[in-house]
Structure formats: structure tokens, C-alpha cells
Amino acid sequence: MAAAGPRELRIRMYNVGFGDCFLLTFFYKASEKHVLVDFGSTAAPLRRKAQMGEIAADIESITKGRLDAIVVTHRHQDHISGFATNKAGNAPGDVIARISKDAVVIQPWTEDPTLKTNARAPNSAGSSGAKGLSALHVQSLDAMHKIADAVVKRVGAMQDGDESEEGEELSDSAGVPPDGQAFIPGLGVGPALRNRLGFLGETNLKNLSAVKNLMSMSDKHEYLSYGTKTSLSGGVLPGVKVHVLGPPTIEQYDAVSKQRSRDSAEFWQLQAAATKITAEETVERLFPDHPSVQADALPVSARWFVRNVKSMHATQLLELVRIVDSAMNNTSLILLFQIGEKLFLFPGDAQIENWEYALRAAPDSAAKRKLLSAVSLYKVGHHGSLNATPKSLWKLFKKKPKFIAMMSTRPGKHGDKRAHTEVPRQTLVDELEAHSELHVTTTLKGENALFEDVRVKL
Amino acid sequence: MHETTHALIDGLRERYREPSSPDQAAFHEGFADIVALLSVFSLPTVVETLVDRTHGDQLLDTKVLKPDALRESMIFGLAEQVGSELESVRGKPLRQSLTIKPDVALYESREFREEHRRGELLVAAMMTAFVNMWSRRLVALVKDRQRVDRSRAIEEGADIADCLLTSAIRALDYSPPVDITFGDYLSALVTADREIRPSDTRYQLRSSVLDAFASYGIKPASDDPEGYWKTPPKALDYTRTHFDAMRRDHDEVFHFVFENREELGLHPNAFTAIQSVRPCTRIGADGFALHETVCVYVQILEPLASELGTLDLTKPPNMPVDKKLRLFGGGALIFDEYGHLKYHVYNPLTSAARQQARLDFLWESGALRGETTARLSVSRMHLQRGADSQRDPREEW
Numbered sequence: 001m002a003a004a005g006p007r008e009l010r011i012r013m014y015n016v017g018f019g020d021c022f023l024l025t026f027f028y029k030a031s032e033k034h035v036l037v038d039f040g041s042t043a044a045p046l047r048r049k050a051q052m053g054e055i056a057a058d059i060e061s062i063t064k065g066r067l068d069a070i071v072v073t074h075r076h077q078d079h080i081s082g083f084a085t086n087k088a089g090n091a092p093g094d095v096i097a098r099i100s101k102d103a104v105v106i107q108p109w110t111e112d113p114t115l116k117t118n119a120r121a122p123n124s125a126g127s128s129g130a131k132g133l134s135a136l137h138v139q140s141l142d143a144m145h146k147i148a149d150a151v152v153k154r155v156g157a158m159q160d161g162d163e164s165e166e167g168e169e170l171s172d173s174a175g176v177p178p179d180g181q182a183f184i185p186g187l188g189v190g191p192a193l194r195n196r197l198g199f200l201g202e203t204n205l206k207n208l209s210a211v212k213n214l215m216s217m218s219d220k221h222e223y224l225s226y227g228t229k230t231s232l233s234g235g236v237l238p239g240v241k242v243h244v245l246g247p248p249t250i251e252q253y254d255a256v257s258k259q260r261s262r263d264s265a266e267f268w269q270l271q272a273a274a275t276k277i278t279a280e281e282t283v284e285r286l287f288p289d290h291p292s293v294q295a296d297a298l299p300v301s302a303r304w305f306v307r308n309v310k311s312m313h314a315t316q317l318l319e320l321v322r323i324v325d326s327a328m329n330n331t332s333l334i335l336l337f338q339i340g341e342k343l344f345l346f347p348g349d350a351q352i353e354n355w356e357y358a359l360r361a362a363p364d365s366a367a368k369r370k371l372l373s374a375v376s377l378y379k380v381g382h383h384g385s386l387n388a389t390p391k392s393l394w395k396l397f398k399k400k401p402k403f404i405a406m407m408s409t410r411p412g413k414h415g416d417k418r419a420h421t422e423v424p425r426q427t428l429v430d431e432l433e434a435h436s437e438l439h440v441t442t443t444l445k446g447e448n449a450l451f452e453d454v455r456v457k458l
Numbered sequence: 459m460h461e462t463t464h465a466l467i468d469g470l471r472e473r474y475r476e477p478s479s480p481d482q483a484a485f486h487e488g489f490a491d492i493v494a495l496l497s498v499f500s501l502p503t504v505v506e507t508l509v510d511r512t513h514g515d516q517l518l519d520t521k522v523l524k525p526d527a528l529r530e531s532m533i534f535g536l537a538e539q540v541g542s543e544l545e546s547v548r549g550k551p552l553r554q555s556l557t558i559k560p561d562v563a564l565y566e567s568r569e570f571r572e573e574h575r576r577g578e579l580l581v582a583a584m585m586t587a588f589v590n591m592w593s594r595r596l597v598a599l600v601k602d603r604q605r606v607d608r609s610r611a612i613e614e615g616a617d618i619a620d621c622l623l624t625s626a627i628r629a630l631d632y633s634p635p636v637d638i639t640f641g642d643y644l645s646a647l648v649t650a651d652r653e654i655r656p657s658d659t660r661y662q663l664r665s666s667v668l669d670a671f672a673s674y675g676i677k678p679a680s681d682d683p684e685g686y687w688k689t690p691p692k693a694l695d696y697t698r699t700h701f702d703a704m705r706r707d708h709d710e711v712f713h714f715v716f717e718n719r720e721e722l723g724l725h726p727n728a729f730t731a732i733q734s735v736r737p738c739t740r741i742g743a744d745g746f747a748l749h750e751t752v753c754v755y756v757q758i759l760e761p762l763a764s765e766l767g768t769l770d771l772t773k774p775p776n777m778p779v780d781k782k783l784r785l786f787g788g789g790a791l792i793f794d795e796y797g798h799l800k801y802h803v804y805n806p807l808t809s810a811a812r813q814q815a816r817l818d819f820l821w822e823s824g825a826l827r828g829e830t831t832a833r834l835s836v837s838r839m840h841l842q843r844g845a846d847s848q849r850d851p852r853e854e855w
Binding site for chain 1: 824837838841842844845846847850852853854855
């Protein structure tokens, strides 16, 4: 076994800005195997615009035109946008498709296209079976994309200069739409809130091009959930064991937490419908006989009220998009690569709800905890956000000498420092710096700024 | 009903939206659900659909009147009543509360530390009390060993719901104005109930409520054997205040509080304010009227984290020394019709154990980390409840 295993593992962390892209190269005696974990960005570094293309080119040259596996932890833009293609066929996604003909594409169970065809309307009878619950969950995810889409459209419908300061705005672009155009009411909020809404919204948009590309680039697909076997383990990667620690399926999760997936599916359908109406359709007047004024000519007595209602509405939307963001993060694949005694943990953006199953609820969680305590390299979850490295997980790690942490992130994009929700979260960074050899994309400088390598002898 | 109740609590106890124990945040939501549920069940027509929906015989089988059967049909009945439109937003959490089976470990359990889940626990305890009281009353009505008269069963159910609802609401007046716990509320409820209905032989409401709460691990805050609030010290000074004015005038009540600050256990230096003075008349079931004046005072102290030692408190680990904190204390003074203090329900600012627990919890849960005061937002809580979104602050950085 040991003889057949890899002798060295190189983890190349690309600088994608706010996003993840890791290329794992396993060096065997006479060959190399390449696994790409995520390829996406929502805020490319300012340095160069063609960054994603350069990264794709680098991956192509390193792998000599052959990727063995692609792991797509979850469907967020900052993890899949690099897989998008264009008509000219020269987008980064086209490059990846070209070198992935034989690659296994590994995704969480929520991406399984056969689930969708089984999907029924949430209210219809008979959808409570095993497949039914999963299908409902997939439908919820779709509804979440719709909400994000509506939010982004509304943020986009506002023109710059609509408002000067947060909460100080009175003018209104949400008046009469130009002839023939759909009426999209702006949100009426200040730039700070608008930026956060826009960023979270865009992260949660559906990237159809990338999704299609991932579906068609290879014939080999795996949709994994907690405890399932993958062909990476021993097959594609001889001498390497791959444990799937998340996400649990709805059925697994339901068994322990009595979550009501059916209800929450309905909730998302309802929310999606509600957001859609206000964003896309011509709004019918609720009380047609009541006197009304144009939005740009509000009577002086109503302005305070209208401003407050708008600000409350925007805050609620932000809260909703935040929940959407968390729900999607929690569909993340959590993979643990085991080579001999060395363990490499790639949890995507999983948050506590996803981790909860492996750490506490699963029947074999004790064994999993033991395994996790010996982790030697940790890809920091969700770019270092406050809730994607559960404290109970962090406490599990024994952090033996040479404990390595790798974090791909970009400050100032996500969260708010004053509210202590900034990404990366400073208290976590301090802890990582104190107890690990920390590699961060933001500290990359100079010529080698496209990536950083970490090599581990096995 | 639920939303209105939020507004009413906010009017009566404005400090319940301050960051405090997990109980206080949960109380807002749980109490709103209790009022919504019990008001629905105090309508005889609704109760009729609960006991059985066949609308058949005048005599009901005793089977449908066992506590578990009643609970089941309430769950079903709710789904129908709430309707499909609101189902996922309101119906689900309500039903979820009814499905929580009694277990003394739940109150301290990890699952129920989160505020909206914890609120469901309060609802569960209250509805268990309702179902048990109802079921017990029906046993006495059984004819020919198997069946019960339908109209009497319905009448009893609606009446019990009404009675419980009244006491549940009156209990607010008997609750401390800051940092409420479920135990405080339980003591307040039994005390309020005894004041207006001294004899409880008919429904055994107080013992039923105490038993039901105990079955979920919730004990009364008062150490009285029956959970009642204790009477205040007798040696209070009334000589410098005028009771007639104290029924309306904040300043007059402030005088009273100030003159008796030591006896009432107030902090000598904290900012003190009278929050409300409310004369009230409560009418009992027998027509007997109870006149009371309910006055609420609040004390606030804003120490820096470094000064916690002077208050016999320990700074939570990693809290910056220059962190500005806000501690609350306060009480409800209930005067009888002769102007004498009948009850003093209070959570003193000087209680080190309670302040320490509150600080530790808030610091651990991250509520104190931001610059902003993390006051409870009802709409945010509703949204998270609907989306089934749960977070565990102790896992966050």
C-alpha cells in the first residue's frame, strides 16, 4: 500500500481574489495525478483583469493537458465562476473543459440532475418519500437563486447618485418606467447597504454557463453525501483514502434533528414568489380607488415614513439573502484526504449546520472526530468567515508541529468590521497565526503572485 | 394576534428587547404564540373541531379526550385553521411547539438554547398544562364509562383556555421588568392567578401549570414551596408619600422608591427611573374586583469591563478592558387597594450571580461584540424561524 501511494503532495493555491481555487498534485514514483478543487471568484484581484485566464493556462500547463478530477464543493459563484464558458471558446471554463475529458467531476448530492426530474410541487401528495425530501431541498435552492436574482436586479435598477448617504435618500427612481420596460423598483437604500446586498446577491446567482459546462465536460460524475464512497479513494488516486464528511442528505439530517424540509421548501417558494412580483412584474395597485401620488412627488408628511419602510424592507432583504448564502454554503462537500498518517481537509464553505452531522449527530461521529483530530493541513472554510470554522472543530485539531492552514480570501468584500462579521474574521486569523503555518492569498506579492505552493512530503 | 402581542409586550415591558439571557429573547416569541393559541382555543366553535370533526353524536368517545389524543387533534386542527397561505410562515412553528414531548432535560439542552427553539419550549409547557387540565375535567363528566357529552366537553375546553389565557396575560404585571426567565414567569403566573382566583379547586390551574413546566425542566423562580412570589418586607416607609398621587404620578413613586431604596434592595448609585405607573382593576370570575397599582422601575449602570471587579463580577475571558457594558436591574411594585406594597417582583442590579451569567452568555454568544446595541428584532426572528435557519453563536469567531 505504502509503496503504491504518492510520495509528495503539492497544493497550489491560486490568487483568485474572493474565491477558491486549489490544484492538488499527487506525485507518484512514475506519474502525477491532478485534482482541481473549485475555481471561482466574485471579486478578482485588482492587479490584472485576465487573472482567471492566466490561472486556467497555468493549470493546463501543469497538468500537461489532463486533469484527473474536479471537485466542486458547492455552487456559489466564488467557487464555480471559473468554469463558465463563452461563445468564442476561449474562456477559462473552455480551457478546463478541454483538459477534463477523462476527469471525474465530483459535486455534492444537491447538484444531482436526476433529483430534479423527480421533483414534485412541494404541496403535492407523495412528495414525502426519501427522494421527495431531497427533491424539495433542490427546489428550495432554485428558489433561493431566484431571490438572489431579484435582489441583484433591484440593486442594479438604482442609479448612482440616487442617494448620497445611507438613510439620507429621498429621491426616487422607482417612478414610472420608460415605455415598454419592466417596472423594477429600486431599493432606496444607501451605498453601503446596497453594496452588501449586491455582493451577497451576486454570489448567490445561478451561473448557468458554469453549471452546464461542469455537466458536459466529462462523462464521469459523482454526487456525494456524508459517508458515500468516491472513486478518488484508491481508484483515481492510488494509496489515497478520501472520506466524505459532508453534506449529509436531508434524510440523514432529518433523522436526528426533525427538521421540516417540506415546510422550509414552501417557505422558499413563497419568498421567491414574493420577491419576483416586486421585481419583475407590473405591480397592480392594491387599492385602486384610493388617491395616490407618484413616488417622486411624495407629500412632505409621508417622506419620513416611506424612507423608514424602504430601509426596513432592504434590511429584511439583506437578512434573507444572508440566510440564502448560509444555506448554499451548507451544501458544501467536505472532503478529507488521507495519505498514510497525513490528513488534508477541504471543507469548502461548510458552516456549523453541515458540520454538525459529522461532528455530533452521525452514528459514527466519534470515529470521525478522532480522524479529524489528526488533520495536518486545513483549507480554511469560507475564506475565513466567522462561522465556517466551527470552534468545536478547531478545538479538535491537535495542531501538531507543522500544522498548516491555507486561506484564500480578500478583505473588505464580505461582512462588516464594525459588526465583527468581517471576512476574514480577525479573531480567527489571530488564532490561525498563533497555531499554524498560515498561507494566505492576500500576502502574495511580486512575480509569483498568481499562486502559492505548499509541498508536503509523504 | 401573534404580532399584536409582540407590540403589547413591548408596551408593558420595554426592556424585554434588551440583550439578556436566552430566556428573555425566547419569551417574546413564546408568549406571543401562547396568547395566539389560547385565544383561538377559547372560542367554542374552534374547540368543537378539535374534539372531533365528524360533528356526529352528541356523546363523544372518551378515547378522543385523552391528553395525547387532544394534543394530536390540536396539531391537525391548527394546520387547517391557519390555512395554506400562512402555513409555512406561522403554522409550522406553532405546530412544532405542540410536538415537543415533555422531558426534564430539555430546558438545559443544547438544542433549546437558541432563542426561537427556546420559545417553543415555553409554548409546549403551557399547552401541556392546558391539555392536562382539560382532560382531567372531562374524566368527571364521563357517562356510562365510555362517553362524554359533547357540548360540556367543548364548554370546558373553551373555558379552561380562557381562564389560562387571562392568567397568562395578567402574569406580565407580576414579572420582573428586566432579564426575565421562564422561572420568573412561572412564579408570576401562579401568583397572579391566586390573587384573582383564590380557590383553585375547579381546574387546579396552578398545580397543573407548575407540573407541566416542571415536566420540561422549568422550575419557579421563587423558592416558596408552591412557587408564589413572597411578600415584601413589612418595614417600609410610607410616611413621606401620598398614595393617591402614587396611583398616577411617576415622581411620587420615585419618592417612595428612593425613601425605601435600602429595604427594596436597590443599587445606591445607579441611574434609576420609573418606567410606568398603572392603576388597574381586575374582575374575577365571581364578579369580585381587585384594585391594584402596578409600578415599574428600572436601574441602569454602565461600567467598563475593567470595573467589573468593584461589582463582584469577573470579566469574561478576552473581553477588552475598555469595553463599555450596560447592566440592568429593576422591579415591579404591586400596591394593594390600601396603598401598601403587596409584592415586589424584582431582579436587582446587585445580584452578582445573575449579572455574571448574563454577561458570560452575551459575551459568548457575540451579542456584545458589535458597537450597536443588539436589541431583539422581532421581524428578524420571524424570518429566521420561517426559514428554519439556526445558528450557534458559540461556534463562531
